[in-house]
Each structure stands twice: as C-alpha cells, then as structure tokens.
Amino acid sequence: MSTLRFALADGMTIAKRNAIKIKRAPDLLGGVVILPIVFVLLFAYVFGSMIDLPGLSYREYMIPGIFVQTIVMSAQITGYTLTLDLQKGIFDRFRTLPMAPSAVLTGQTLSDLITNLTSIVVMALVGLAVGWRIHTSPHEAVLGFVLLLLFAYAFSWVTAAVALALRKPEVFNNLATIVSMPLVFLSNAFVDSARLPGPLRAVAEWNPVSTIIQAARELFGNTGSAMPVPDAWPLQNAVTASLLWSALLLIVFVPLSTRLYKRAVSQ
Amino acid sequence: MPPAITAEGLVKKYGDTVALDGMDLSVPEGTVFGLLGPNGAGKTTTVRILTTLLRPDAGRAAVAGFDVVADADRLRAHIGVSGQYAAVDDHLTGAENLEMVGRLYHLGAKRSRRRARELLERFDLTDAADRPVQGYSGGMRRRLDLAGALVADPPVLFLDEPTTGLDPRARTTLWDVVAELVAGGTTVLLTTQYLEEADRLAETIAVVDHGRVIALGTADQLKDRIGGDRIQVTVESAVDLETVRRTLAPLAIGDVQTDAVASQVTIPVVNGAAALTAALGRLAAEGVVVRDAGLRRPTLDEVFLTLTGHHTVEHTKESVR
Numbered sequence: 001m002s003t004l005r006f007a008l009a010d011g012m013t014i015a016k017r018n019a020i021k022i023k024r025a026p027d028l029l030g031g032v033v034i035l036p037i038v039f040v041l042l043f044a045y046v047f048g049s050m051i052d053l054p055g056l057s058y059r060e061y062m063i064p065g066i067f068v069q070t071i072v073m074s075a076q077i078t079g080y081t082l083t084l085d086l087q088k089g090i091f092d093r094f095r096t097l098p099m100a101p102s103a104v105l106t107g108q109t110l111s112d113l114i115t116n117l118t119s120i121v122v123m124a125l126v127g128l129a130v131g132w133r134i135h136t137s138p139h140e141a142v143l144g145f146v147l148l149l150l151f152a153y154a155f156s157w158v159t160a161a162v163a164l165a166l167r168k169p170e171v172f173n174n175l176a177t178i179v180s181m182p183l184v185f186l187s188n189a190f191v192d193s194a195r196l197p198g199p200l201r202a203v204a205e206w207n208p209v210s211t212i213i214q215a216a217r218e219l220f221g222n223t224g225s226a227m228p229v230p231d232a233w234p235l236q237n238a239v240t241a242s243l244l245w246s247a248l249l250l251i252v253f254v255p256l257s258t259r260l261y262k263r264a265v266s267q
Numbered sequence: 268m269p270p271a272i273t274a275e276g277l278v279k280k281y282g283d284t285v286a287l288d289g290m291d292l293s294v295p296e297g298t299v300f301g302l303l304g305p306n307g308a309g310k311t312t313t314v315r316i317l318t319t320l321l322r323p324d325a326g327r328a329a330v331a332g333f334d335v336v337a338d339a340d341r342l343r344a345h346i347g348v349s350g351q352y353a354a355v356d357d358h359l360t361g362a363e364n365l366e367m368v369g370r371l372y373h374l375g376a377k378r379s380r381r382r383a384r385e386l387l388e389r390f391d392l393t394d395a396a397d398r399p400v401q402g403y404s405g406g407m408r409r410r411l412d413l414a415g416a417l418v419a420d421p422p423v424l425f426l427d428e429p430t431t432g433l434d435p436r437a438r439t440t441l442w443d444v445v446a447e448l449v450a451g452g453t454t455v456l457l458t459t460q461y462l463e464e465a466d467r468l469a470e471t472i473a474v475v476d477h478g479r480v481i482a483l484g485t486a487d488q489l490k491d492r493i494g495g496d497r498i499q500v501t502v503e504s505a506v507d508l509e510t511v512r513r514t515l516a517p518l519a520i521g522d523v524q525t526d527a528v529a530s531q532v533t534i535p536v537v538n539g540a541a542a543l544t545a546a547l548g549r550l551a552a553e554g555v556v557v558r559d560a561g562l563r564r565p566t567l568d569e570v571f572l573t574l575t576g577h578h579t580v581e582h583t584k585e586s587v588r
Contacts (some may be wrong), residue, residue, distance in 0.1 A: 006373065007374070009370070010370075010371060013367060013370040013371055014363075015310060015369055016367075017356065017359060018361075020358065020359055020363060021356070021358040022359040022361075025358055044514070087352030088352070088354070089350055089353060089355075089412075090350040090354050090355070090356055092320060092348075092350055093348070093350075093354035093368070093412075093415065094356050094371070095319070095357075096318045096320065096346065096348040096373060097319055097343055097368065097371045098340070098341075098343040098344035098371070098373065099343075099371040099372075099373075103371075146392060154527065171460055265320075266320065266321060266322065
C-alpha cells in the first residue's frame, strides 16, 4: 500500500475512534446535538420575540449567525478533548505505532467535520420548525451549507493548533472562552455592525465570523433592507471573502498544527 | 546474530536535570534484558528513546537493525510498547481499543478483529471485552495496555514497569506471557524496581543509576557482587539478639544488621540454603528460641547501598521521566 493510502486509512481509523467517543460521552454528544438546539430556540425566542424589523424577520436574520456561533463554540469541545488526550498516554501509544503521524490530526478534524455536519442539520431542522426559511435556489442553499462546513473544517485546525500549543485542558478552556465570546459577539451575528461605535465597528466588519455569517445570509436569502450590508470589503464580497478566509486558515494552521503536534508529543 | 537492541552513549537532558548520562546497552536477540533501578534513574527515558518517542541529545541506538532516529518510521512496525501509564482509550471498549491498534499496525480489519479477541482471551478480559474501558479496574487497564503491545507480534517488546499496579495473579500471568514470547524468539526489554522480578524474568540485568549502567550481569553474578542472599532470623525475645549476632557472624560475608524493634537479625551469606541450615543448627545449639527464619533476596535498596553507597530514596524526589 502506498504512503498516501496508509495516511488516509489511518486518518479514518482515528476518525472512527473519535466518532465512537462522541457517541459514548454524554458531554460531547450534548455539544453536538443539545447545544445547537438550545442556541436556536433560546436566541430565536428570547431575542427574536423582542426585536422587530420592517420587511425582515429578525429570527430569520439571526439563524445563520447561530449556525456560525455554534461552530465556533463547539470547536472548544474538540480542542478540549485533544488536550485531555495529550495528558493521557494514548498519544504515546499512537507515536510508537507505524501509523502516519498526520493521522491523529486528519482523523480529529475529519470527525469534527462529521459532528459539525450533524450540528448544522439539527440546527437547520429546528430553525425550519421555528420559522427560518431559505429564499434562494437549491444550489445557492447547498453552497451556503458547504461554505459553513468549509469554515468549520478550517476552524477545527485553528482549535487544534491552540490546544496543542497550550496542552493543559484548564488553560485551553479559559483561553477558548475568553477568545470565542468576543469572536462571536463582536460580529454581525445578532446586531447590525454598522451601528457599533467606531473601533468596535471596524473589528466587527473585519471579523471572519461576520464574513461567514454574511455569506450564509446571502446564500440562504436571509437579508433585507432593514439590515443593510456595511460598506466593508469582506462584507460586500462575503462569499469570496469567506472562501479566502477558510483557505488562509487552512494554509496557516494545517502545517502549524502538525508541527505543534510533533512538538507536543516528543517531550 | 547482531544484537536486537544496542545503545551507545545515550545522553538526554531536561534543562539542568541529566536524565541519561552515557547509557550503553546491548541486548542479544531472543533474550530478556532487565533495566533495574529506582525512580528517576533513567529507565523510562531510555525506553522512550528506544521506542522513538524521544530523540537523544547525544549517542546512538538501534532496535531490530533500525536506527531509532534516522529509521524511526520503519522501526515502529517492529516494536511493541507498554508504558508505565496505561495507554488505552476510556470511551472505547477493550475490543475496540485493540482493534484500533491492529488497524494502525495495518493488519487489516479481519485480522485486527481476530487478534483482538485472541489477546483479550489470553489476558483474561473476554468478559469485559465489549464494555468501555472507563469501567475497568487499574489492573484490567494494565493488562489491556500490555495486550496492545502484542497486537502485531513484534520481534522486540518494551515493557516499562509492566507489573506496577497488578495483583499477584495478573503478575504471574504476565510473567508467563513474557516467558512464552521469549521461547518464541521475541526480545524483551523490561524495566523494574524489583530485583525479584528482574531475577525471575531477565537473563541479563543492568542496574541503572543517575542515567548510567553501574552494574551488568546475570542475577547470580549481581547477587554475588552484592553479597548473595540474606538470612533473616526473628527471635522471640530481643535479649537473644546479641547471641544470634555473635553465633551467626562467622557465616556472614558482609555487615550483619540487627533490628531491635522487629527482633530481627539479617546476615548476608553465600550458598543460601546450606548457610541457612548451618545457621539454624548453631542457634539450636545455643538454645535460642527462633520464631521465624528464612532466606530472602537482597532488596533493590540493598543492591544500591552496596553498589553506590547511597540509598534509593533520594532518587524519588527527582523527575519520574
């Protein structure tokens, strides 16, 4: 068998292991299924009932934001499990096996992709139940979901890099919360970023999370004149900018995570 | 036949701490080699270098003919490792754990499954095979970890303190498995803190201290160097201790130790069984009432005291790695 086939097979073996773990661990499964449901219902009813927009359902406007919020928040769980694995001996075992060294991370990100797909399907169904609608053509809608998954996959590598750099589960958890909250809330997920004060507005407009959310809104047709698109390049060209962001994250964080993995396990 | 494991002048430092300070080893194929030493002596660091987990700062080593640094990738297909801390996945069942290891050795799905079942049976884990490891006892985890090291039937096996945390029955099972493997041609390097275990399993024992081999030989050779066996006599009344000391002193080949609290006298001897018979005869002639008398192996601490002039205890403060 060739090296590449080994690498793929090993990645699948690790992905299968992670999938079994998620199935067995209630806390992980909660992150994949329960958390997304809670997010959609909570935000849709609490905020969605309070705010009225002329010509646009705020609930519909919000749902793509919740998709991306869930992707960012649940990435914390996979990063956390990676730091837990590091503390146990299991990576030592992996490193003494004739497996492809890349398999641990490709397997991890592959299983993340599956869980993200599950979360997004769950959220879309719950969203449809509470009044979210897709107003575009089927192929635009599919592109919307693909774009979300691509960003989720790229973001997995970011989380992996951070987890492998920090290594300690508690340290990772603290930092992840401190970073992911502003990443989600300093965006256009729930508010019109144009109405934020100067510096915050600049941050929100150039925040990759805003870009992905804007792209998803456009591709699902959850936009309206009540929430005009701010005059910032990444938001004006959201689909292109989303692809660029995802590509950039992958180009930077795939090699970085791989290097950090080697460093983390050769102590 | 070339040795299965060789190491020349291995050095590994962690900051100011020198974990390995010129470690040399040579293990012939199909034999069991024991690394004996206290915590912090460098045993685990040696195993981590030989199993490609760590790069040495200096020196070189080869296992099964592959350099541990340059040929690390190819070497991994030829070794099995069981560490001090069970490297098993809590959420997976015992069978799933072993199957995963089989897949990662590229045995294929069917062979991995069959091998997993065989090993579970061999290590008495059949009943727990389909339960998540989370619910396993410490000893069961160690056994599963050990089984993981054997999945690919590797020609060279590394066992880092394999019996730590095992109950006596599991320990005997492990000893039997090692004996079986070696009979089949496997080379085994094991580390241990127990002279008894090294004695039982290893043909050659290297005593390790401060990251270096300080004594090398068969168990018998080492025991001769450090004064062979010990006769331990416990008397009914502590007033007899001095009599015992005086009576048995001619048999001793080293310092006689008297423990007043335990009413016990320990005498290093050669030809243990014969010396014990002689000792009991002499004590009977003196009319001393003996509560208990027996022969025992020197402890690791005694080995260290003899070889290095210091006890093992001071090592335990150092890093475990």
